[in-house]
Amino acid sequence: LIASCGVDVQDNRLEAVIWAFGKDGQESWAIDYQVFFGDPASPKLWDELDEWLQLELDHKSGSSVNLSAVAIDTGGHHTQMVYDFCRLRKHRHVIAIKGQSTRNRPVVGRPTNQDITFKGKTIKGGVQLWPVGSDTAKSVWYGRFGIDEGAGRVHFSNELDDEFYMQITAEKLVTRYHKGHPRTEWVRPTHKRNEVLDCSVYALAAAYHLGMNKWSQKDWQRLEDLVQPITKDLFADPVENIEKTPKEIEKPNENAAKVTQIQRPIRPRNKQGGGFAARW
Numbered sequence: 001l002i003a004s005c006g007v008d009v010q011d012n013r014l015e016a017v018i019w020a021f022g023k024d025g026q027e028s029w030a031i032d033y034q035v036f037f038g039d040p041a042s043p044k045l046w047d048e049l050d051e052w053l054q055l056e057l058d059h060k061s062g063s064s065v066n067l068s069a070v071a072i073d074t075g076g077h078h079t080q081m082v083y084d085f086c087r088l089r090k091h092r093h094v095i096a097i098k099g100q101s102t103r104n105r106p107v108v109g110r111p112t113n114q115d116i117t118f119k120g121k122t123i124k125g126g127v128q129l130w131p132v133g134s135d136t137a138k139s140v141w142y143g144r145f146g147i148d149e150g151a152g153r154v155h156f157s158n159e160l161d162d163e164f165y166m167q168i169t170a171e172k173l174v175t176r177y178h179k180g181h182p183r184t185e186w187v188r189p190t191h192k193r194n195e196v197l198d199c200s201v202y203a204l205a206a207a208y209h210l211g212m213n214k215w216s217q218k219d220w221q222r223l224e225d226l227v228q229p230i231t232k233d234l235f236a237d238p239v240e241n242i243e244k245t246p247k248e249i250e251k252p253n254e255n256a257a258k259v260t261q262i263q264r265p266i267r268p269r270n271k272q273g274g275g276f277a278a279r280w
Helices: 043-053 079-087 134-145 162-168 195-209 217-227 238-243
Strands: 002-009 013-021 028-037 069-073 094-100 128-133 172-178 181-187
Touching: 002 195, 013 043, 013 195, 028 043, 043 079, 069 079, 069 195, 079 094, 094 134, 094 195, 128 134, 128 195, 134 172, 134 181, 134 195, 162 195
Parallel strands: 002 069, 069 094, 094 128
Antiparallel strands: 002 013, 013 028, 172 181
């Protein structure tokens, strides 16, 4: 019902993963993974990312869905570029985040204002930096990887390559001893890449930023009604459909022609065809 994206900034590229979350925010689908090669100090690369983030996604109901939120990591050497990008897209819930490896941190914490005036005073309406409990978010994802059915299940496209799976499972939770006391921490072998895992952590944080984990059943139902509106007859007058009660909708006209709707999965309309979400 909602889709969010996590973006990781490297020295020579931007990497992004889109995830979709179903009712209750438990079941999830990997939608797309893109790599934008270039210099992150160049506005051109960020323009390419921005264009891709605004592409519509096809829902199986036939509706179009836009990204609800985007989280971009500020770590690395291009922090200011991230701030500038997020500041102008705050209305689209594009947020700047910073991962924290401290244990027991919430997936998304309290933000801090980053913009200041020339007098050194904080600008409340400026860009904000949102702390992300990376260890907590990784535990959420790894806990769901082993679920085969129902709430918590993670769905993957059949077009994902081995590199995607290697990156999303690159880290291991190990127990180490500090001053004689056991302590668990996430460890990545030096020869492995983990950008997909990082982007997935950021995408989950973006969804939590919207409050997904705190929505009530009514909130989810309201969102479902927007994405999958009830329609009696696809060829009927729109006003007629709106005025009918749910009881009337449940009794279709026996003489009306039956319409079979082809259900399509959510997938980006990528003009370059670089996405993997063509088939599920």
